[in-house]
Structure formats: C-alpha cells, structure tokens
Amino acid sequence: MTGIARSIVLTIGDELLLGRTLDSNSAWLADRLSMLGAPVGRMGTIGDVEEDVADAVRDARSRAALVVTTGGLGPTADDRTLAGVAAATAGRVPDAEIPNPRGVEPARWYEPELDTGALLVLPGPPREMTALFEASVPRIRASLGDRLRTVRTRTIATTGIPESRLAPKIQPLVDGVDGVDVAFLPDLHGVDLRLRVQGSSEREATRLLDAAESAIADVVRPFRLTAPSGDVVEALTDALLARGWTLALGESCTGGGIGERMTVRAGASRVFLGGVVAYSNEAKQVLLGVSAATLEEHGAVSEPVAASMAEGAVRAFAADCGLGITGIAGPGGGSEEKPVGTVCYAAATPEGVVVTTGRFRGDRDAVRRRSGQAALVQLLRLVERAP
Amino acid sequence: MTGIARSIVLTIGDELLLGRTLDSNSAWLADRLSMLGAPVGRMGTIGDVEEDVADAVRDARSRAALVVTTGGLGPTADDRTLAGVAAATAGRVPDAEIPNPRGVEPARWYEPELDTGALLVLPGPPREMTALFEASVPRIRASLGDRLRTVRTRTIATTGIPESRLAPKIQPLVDGVDGVDVAFLPDLHGVDLRLRVQGSSEREATRLLDAAESAIADVVRPFRLTAPSGDVVEALTDALLARGWTLALGESCTGGGIGERMTVRAGASRVFLGGVVAYSNEAKQVLLGVSAATLEEHGAVSEPVAASMAEGAVRAFAADCGLGITGIAGPGGGSEEKPVGTVCYAAATPEGVVVTTGRFRGDRDAVRRRSGQAALVQLLRLVERAP
Known part of the structure; x- marks a missing residue:
C-alpha cells in the first residue's frame, strides 16, 4: 500500500x-x-x-x-x-x-x-x-x-457570536489564503475556529496560519478568548489577577452554576471569594440587599434587580467586582413581555455597573449555560478594558 | 434469514x-x-x-x-x-x-x-x-x-455504594432467578441496576422481574433511590415537599455545584431557597456565621466547620434544613492527615445535625461530584426517616 x-x-x-x-x-x-x-x-x-x-x-x-x-x-x-x-x-x-x-x-x-x-x-x-x-x-x-501527511492547526476560541453569524464572515476570508481551511466547532459556550494547513513544511505552515489569522483578526477581535484553554473562566481569572481584583457572585437562575465553573480549576481562591445563590426573593433582599421596592416595581427578572444583585455581592463579600444574574430559564414562567429565555445580567467593577438583557435559545439547561457564559464574558470585557 | x-x-x-x-x-x-x-x-x-x-x-x-x-x-x-x-x-x-x-x-x-x-x-x-x-x-x-425477541427491563437506581461492592452481592441473587439477568450501569452519582427478561410473555416477565426485585430487596434497600428519574435531587425535593420543609446550602469545595443540581428542574423554588458559596474563610465567617475560633482550631476542612456551615445556611435563609460541605478537591492542598479527596459534609434538619467525613477518589471534578452526591444522599436519608 x-x-x-x-x-x-x-x-x-x-x-x-x-x-x-x-x-x-x-x-x-x-x-x-x-x-x-x-x-x-x-x-x-x-x-x-x-x-x-x-x-x-x-x-x-x-x-x-x-x-x-x-x-x-x-x-x-x-x-x-x-x-x-x-x-x-x-x-x-x-x-x-x-x-x-x-x-x-x-x-x-x-x-x-x-x-x-x-x-x-x-x-x-x-x-x-x-x-x-x-x-x-x-x-x-x-x-x-x-x-503521513503533515497537518498543522491553530485554534482560535470565540464567544458571544453564533456559528451562523460567524461562519459567513470568516469563511471567505480564510478561502482567500490558499492552502488553509477552517472548521467551526460550536458548543454552548462559544465557537472554536480551527485553522488547518496540510502537507507543508513547518515554516511554510506557520506563514500560512499567520496569514489566515491576520485575515480574520478584525472580525474575530470582539469575540476572541485569548486564554490558552479558550475558556472564559481562565481568561477572567487571569484578568482579575493582573489587576489584583477579587470577585463575588449573586446568582438566581443559574443556581450556583457560575460559581461551579469559577472553581473548576484549582487556585480559584486567589480571585474568587464566593457567591450567594438567591433563588427566593427574600434571599435577594436579606443576603444581597435588593430592595423590596425594586423587586415590586420591576420584578425579579429585571435590569435593576440584576445590578442590585451584583452590587450586593460586592458588599457582602467585600469584593472588587460582582456579577449578578436573574432570568427565566423555563420551561414555565414566561410572559409576553418576558418570554422564557429572558435573562438580565450585570457586571460591577470599581469603574461602575453594566447591565444587559439577553434572550437565550434552547431548553432550561441551554438557557442557564448560555446566559452564564454571556454574564462572564461581559465582566471579562469590562475588566480587560479597565484603565 | x-x-x-x-x-x-x-x-x-x-x-x-x-x-x-x-x-x-x-x-x-x-x-x-x-x-x-x-x-x-x-x-x-x-x-x-x-x-x-x-x-x-x-x-x-x-x-x-x-x-x-x-x-x-x-x-x-x-x-x-x-x-x-x-x-x-x-x-x-x-x-x-x-x-x-x-x-x-x-x-x-x-x-x-x-x-x-x-x-x-x-x-x-x-x-x-x-x-x-x-x-x-x-x-x-x-x-x-x-x-423480535421481546425484552422487558426494570431499572433500580442506587447511590452510596460502588459497583465493586454491589455487584458481588447482587449477581448471585439475580442468578438464582431463572430467566433474569442484570447489568450494572455506574456513573459518578451511583450505580443503576438493570434487570432484564427476554422472550417471555408480559405476565411472565412481570412475575420474573418481581421475583428478582424481591430477591435483592434487602441488599439494595439502604442504597436505593426511589424517585422515577433515579436522581437524588428529585428524591430530596419530593421528600422535602412531603414534609413542607425548605432547604438552604453552605458550599465551599463544590463551589455552587450542589445549588446548580438542585435547580436543574423547574419548580425547585418550592423547596430550595438558595445558598452561600463560601470559598474564603472570611465568607464562611461573615455570611454563614462560622466562628473564627472553630476555623482556627479545626481548620476549614473539618466536621465542626461543615456543621456550622449547614446551621449557618439554615439561619441565613430562615430554612428548615441546611447542607454544609467543605473539602480538599485537589490536585493540591492535601496533607498527610487530610489528603486530597477528604470532604466533610453536614446535614441539618429540625431533628438535629449529622456530619460525615468522606475520602473520595478521582480527579478534582470527580471528588466534587462524588462528595456533592454523598452530601445530598445523607440529607435525603435524614429527611426520609424524620418522624
């Protein structure tokens, strides 16, 4: 043969x-x-x-x-x-x-x-x-x-943009670099791009991969995760460490899942102090200091409540940064105004508080994972850009 | 053919x-x-x-x-x-x-x-x-x-006993019932037993499966999970609902993973109020009321601290029951006295507090999952047996 x-x-x-x-x-x-x-x-x-x-x-x-x-x-x-x-x-x-x-x-x-x-x-x-x-x-x-046909690859992790929007932008740019192809590898946390060169010398492969990476750089930049693992938790931990900042969480719909992710790797305690899982309205008030008036006026799933949860986590743990998240993971509990999949998430840093409302697709598990990822990414971008 | x-x-x-x-x-x-x-x-x-x-x-x-x-x-x-x-x-x-x-x-x-x-x-x-x-x-x-050879099965979920100890007790008992075989299906949360009958009428299959289930009943009873899904979270939620009790958590090494599991299904809020992820010693003191003296004397991974975290969760959320867990998930942080895999977990109910120290095998993820499961099972058994 x-x-x-x-x-x-x-x-x-x-x-x-x-x-x-x-x-x-x-x-x-x-x-x-x-x-x-x-x-x-x-x-x-x-x-x-x-x-x-x-x-x-x-x-x-x-x-x-x-x-x-x-x-x-x-x-x-x-x-x-x-x-x-x-x-x-x-x-x-x-x-x-x-x-x-x-x-x-x-x-x-x-x-x-x-x-x-x-x-x-x-x-x-x-x-x-x-x-x-x-x-x-x-x-x-x-x-x-x-x-053996030599194969060299380079993986670029992205988050915050679905494959269906990313692929049509990336594919023609990579097609413009002869000898490089690209695969899109999606999961609930983002889409990895795998650039690949076959049958070239090491030096030529590096030149081609560099060319492809340059070609897509502008499109990818806002969504790129630069941590070696491509995981937002690693990127966030590194960014917090670089500034000497600590983090605390106020979680509702994710039920503790963001804390679980923050502690997947050993050594999380250098930046992660802990969190409050405030599933009931009483817990949001007593442990995170969300006011009854805010809950009454805006509802538990609202931007003011998410912001107040993030700030409450900062206060409760004496942390530098806080993350608040509250939403309707489904399958029940949706309304016309706030359908299942609606999640409000806030990031508090020493620079201030940012809140976003997202609509996330999929079943209960997918909504919880996708919204948790979006909340971590929002905080990461703020910490990265902090002066 | x-x-x-x-x-x-x-x-x-x-x-x-x-x-x-x-x-x-x-x-x-x-x-x-x-x-x-x-x-x-x-x-x-x-x-x-x-x-x-x-x-x-x-x-x-x-x-x-x-x-x-x-x-x-x-x-x-x-x-x-x-x-x-x-x-x-x-x-x-x-x-x-x-x-x-x-x-x-x-x-x-x-x-x-x-x-x-x-x-x-x-x-x-x-x-x-x-x-x-x-x-x-x-x-x-x-x-x-x-x-088509008709096949009928019945699955019995167990937890808290490894396949290596369960199989030698179960296999001979099932072998004693002609026409029934058993498969052991393990994961990090327990071992499912699947009893199987082939080629019999429905009535005969039911008789044989009943006979096999009776034969193993005494061995299985202490480890059995009777919820339809075979999941301890469903069993615990049902048991708490039956007594009208609520639950709050104090998690350290699991980082929020038990709260995440408690909220996998919709409707968790009927019994689950929330939790504190107390990753730092300060958080254990401030938010769960663990005393500095207890932390100092026994260390963060100790039975008194686990018990104090469970009681602190009950107080903080005004809950009926509490669960506390603290351990060394690894890979670092172990000592001769408390090697990696050592986890202390406590269950507080209106009847009192029970604390256990376990040694769990596997990597960081396995230690966190196995110990979280053990903590939930301990609480389930106490709630089930409460008068």
Whole structure:
C-alpha cells in the first residue's frame, strides 16, 4: 500500500453494542489520527466475540495503512481482543509492547506488511487509551514516515457570536489564503475556529496560519478568548489577577452554576471569594440587599434587580467586582413581555455597573449555560478594558 | 434469514471521521434496538462518500435482519446517503416514507427481501433521529414480527455504594432467578441496576422481574433511590415537599455545584431557597456565621466547620434544613492527615445535625461530584426517616 496513509478505528466491547457506554474513544482517536496525518476512512464497533474481532482486524488491515483497536483487553473471560488479534495475525508475536503508564495492559504494535496495514492494539479505558496512544506516536511516525501527511492547526476560541453569524464572515476570508481551511466547532459556550494547513513544511505552515489569522483578526477581535484553554473562566481569572481584583457572585437562575465553573480549576481562591445563590426573593433582599421596592416595581427578572444583585455581592463579600444574574430559564414562567429565555445580567467593577438583557435559545439547561457564559464574558470585557 | 433478528447501525458523516462530533446516536439506537428485541451485532461509521455508503449498506443488509442508518440526509452537496442507498438498492423507491415531526427529511423504509435485511434511513440530528425512530417502531414490528425477541427491563437506581461492592452481592441473587439477568450501569452519582427478561410473555416477565426485585430487596434497600428519574435531587425535593420543609446550602469545595443540581428542574423554588458559596474563610465567617475560633482550631476542612456551615445556611435563609460541605478537591492542598479527596459534609434538619467525613477518589471534578452526591444522599436519608 502506498500513497497517503489512511487509518481505521475499531472499538471492541459488548457494552457498546448494548448502548450502555457512550464511545468517546473513537472521536478522540479520529481527531488525533487526522492531526497526525493519517485521516480515518471508517470506524467500526464489534462485540467481544473472537471471530468478529479477527474478521474485522483482517479486513481493516487489508484496507488501511494503520488500524487502531481499543477495548476488550481486560483480565476477564469476556475480553476476546487478544484471541481475535492472534487469529487475525496467524499467532504472530507483537513487534513491540509499549508499557501502560496508567494501567496494566500494554499497547501491542504490529508492523505493516506487504498488503497489510500496521496494527496498534490499545485498552479501552479512556485515560489509559489516550496515554498509550501518545506513547505510540513515535512508532507510528517511524513506521509510516512520509506517508503521513503533515497537518498543522491553530485554534482560535470565540464567544458571544453564533456559528451562523460567524461562519459567513470568516469563511471567505480564510478561502482567500490558499492552502488553509477552517472548521467551526460550536458548543454552548462559544465557537472554536480551527485553522488547518496540510502537507507543508513547518515554516511554510506557520506563514500560512499567520496569514489566515491576520485575515480574520478584525472580525474575530470582539469575540476572541485569548486564554490558552479558550475558556472564559481562565481568561477572567487571569484578568482579575493582573489587576489584583477579587470577585463575588449573586446568582438566581443559574443556581450556583457560575460559581461551579469559577472553581473548576484549582487556585480559584486567589480571585474568587464566593457567591450567594438567591433563588427566593427574600434571599435577594436579606443576603444581597435588593430592595423590596425594586423587586415590586420591576420584578425579579429585571435590569435593576440584576445590578442590585451584583452590587450586593460586592458588599457582602467585600469584593472588587460582582456579577449578578436573574432570568427565566423555563420551561414555565414566561410572559409576553418576558418570554422564557429572558435573562438580565450585570457586571460591577470599581469603574461602575453594566447591565444587559439577553434572550437565550434552547431548553432550561441551554438557557442557564448560555446566559452564564454571556454574564462572564461581559465582566471579562469590562475588566480587560479597565484603565 | 431466519432466527432471532440482529441489527446493524451505520452512522454516516465526514465530521464523525474527523472526530469533530461525538456520536451519541449509535449508543441510543443500540439501546433501543436491544430493548426492541433486535440486538445490535456491529456498528460502523463511514464518510459522506457515495460508494462507501453503498458498500456498507449492501454488506450490512446481507448480514443482518435490520439495518439502520443515520446522517448524511441534509440538503447540501456533502450529504451522499440517498445516492449511496439508491446504488445499494439498485434504485428502488422506498416502501414507505415516515414524516419527520421535528424537521424536513422523512425516514425511508425498505422492506426485507430474501437474503437482504430491512433498511431504515434516518437523519442525523439526534432530536429528529430519535423521534423518527420511535415513529418507525410499528413498521419494524410489523415487518420483523416474531423474529423480535421481546425484552422487558426494570431499572433500580442506587447511590452510596460502588459497583465493586454491589455487584458481588447482587449477581448471585439475580442468578438464582431463572430467566433474569442484570447489568450494572455506574456513573459518578451511583450505580443503576438493570434487570432484564427476554422472550417471555408480559405476565411472565412481570412475575420474573418481581421475583428478582424481591430477591435483592434487602441488599439494595439502604442504597436505593426511589424517585422515577433515579436522581437524588428529585428524591430530596419530593421528600422535602412531603414534609413542607425548605432547604438552604453552605458550599465551599463544590463551589455552587450542589445549588446548580438542585435547580436543574423547574419548580425547585418550592423547596430550595438558595445558598452561600463560601470559598474564603472570611465568607464562611461573615455570611454563614462560622466562628473564627472553630476555623482556627479545626481548620476549614473539618466536621465542626461543615456543621456550622449547614446551621449557618439554615439561619441565613430562615430554612428548615441546611447542607454544609467543605473539602480538599485537589490536585493540591492535601496533607498527610487530610489528603486530597477528604470532604466533610453536614446535614441539618429540625431533628438535629449529622456530619460525615468522606475520602473520595478521582480527579478534582470527580471528588466534587462524588462528595456533592454523598452530601445530598445523607440529607435525603435524614429527611426520609424524620418522624
């Protein structure tokens, strides 16, 4: 087999065929193999049945330069991968075993032969699988060499603009840079842009990626998240640290979800003092100092209440900055004036208070996540721009 | 083809081979097909390539009584499923089209032939796919009839005991009831037991499932969650409602995650008043009334502080019940006496306060989720048993 290397991923395990386990290994391997320059041509899932494993491995090695299997390596009688591989390789001993830094079963590596692709046999638990795949990359490179099409990528994280508005602006700009393509990877917190160059030298790839990044810079700037993880929480934590500011929260509709996100990483306590989850009106009054008159006049979901919650959080925790959020996450509770998805969110900094009302799409979970993200982004921009 | 019907699931789309999209359709279909009595024998993923689709569909129909494809049906030129299916069926018109309640593309249904399984072609977006599959079930039943092995299941949710301790107690008891098997489905919040009977009449299946449930009742009782969703939050909300009690939280290491869970469902405000996320020691003192002496003497991660946080939440929100939690989620901050994973959690009810110290395994996220679950379960049991 010659030409660009293609790969096939085989996932093995009865639990997958019963739908009991969601297969995240395949997508992870597909992404890594594509980045490594051996894009995946097809993927398959089979049960813990020796003949099925043997058939699938034999067939895949006849079609692809590289076959990667995961699963079915445990110590129990259920696990039939090694027996199936033995049948498919006519009992050959692996050309190498790569020790498992996070478990017992090593990776088994079989070199390619004339009409037979290379074979990498990995265990199923994702922590072990990912570590062993990375440890096997040098062997894949050594064996497939220049049949791997080099791929270089650069990811630019954005937030606050949907894919449907971002893509039509970005796509023609990237199309103007020969040799670069772009993928849009959306989730509830934003859209990542992945710029990609294939088959170029490192220096040429860097030049092309720089050119594409320059071409889209003006469009992307207002929405870009520059933290390495592309996460607004990391960007906000860094921006607060840079100014020596602390943060406290006043949450209603998000129920504590923003605090949960602020503390996902260790070390949050350097800037995050805490928050009040004020689900009831009484809690908004007693713990955040929102006045009964404001609640009465404007309603619990209103800009004055959101602002008062942010300022109340600042006071309660003696913080420099505060975030307030109140809204109608649904499915009930909407009105004509304030439909489900209406969320008011405020950011208080030493410079003052900013409040916004947003209408967020989706179910209760989506409204809570999207509005929480918008509230964090609003605060981030204010902290970044503070003098 | 005769005998028990087997099925094959084919997922179609370039984005899956690039690892950009996690395939949740396959697991959902595998579960539903298994419950319908046509268990999945293998699954495959292919790109938007007409010949690949045609090959895979042809091959699958020669192996299985039922083939279900998802994806590749959109209006764009990328989507090649219909062309591939046309090639695989020699241009036959579908025997039926099932209208899509949530989108544009209908499901296409091809009846089985002599050596060729039935074929159901579904769109890829999960909301549309699931609705169309359900709408197609009557056709599958009519066509495959008594080759479907009837399957009936009953799920029993447990929490507070790991699979490794639960399975050895449960398995022999279920093995004692002929015709019933059990699967253990663990996640960070607990272990679901799925009891299953195949190939029996409805009445006989009910009798067998009742017998199995009785056999394991004594072992399961202390760990069982009886809410329909199997979620401790639903069980706790119901138990509080039944007594007319309200709840407030004092969270430290979970950062707001317990409040976020308490408010996942609409209507939480009937029992949930709110919480304080007291990440700093000052916040624990000022907002929850934990005394400086207690913090000094026992440290922030200690049973007296957890108890004081639960009582402080009760006072601050004028609630009937309170939950306090403080711990070391890691990765840093552990000591010999209090290693990473040490979490103290307290439940306050009108009957008094109970505090527990747990050691939880896993990374920061796992420690936070497991300890939050344990804290909710402790409170649930106290509320359930209250006179």
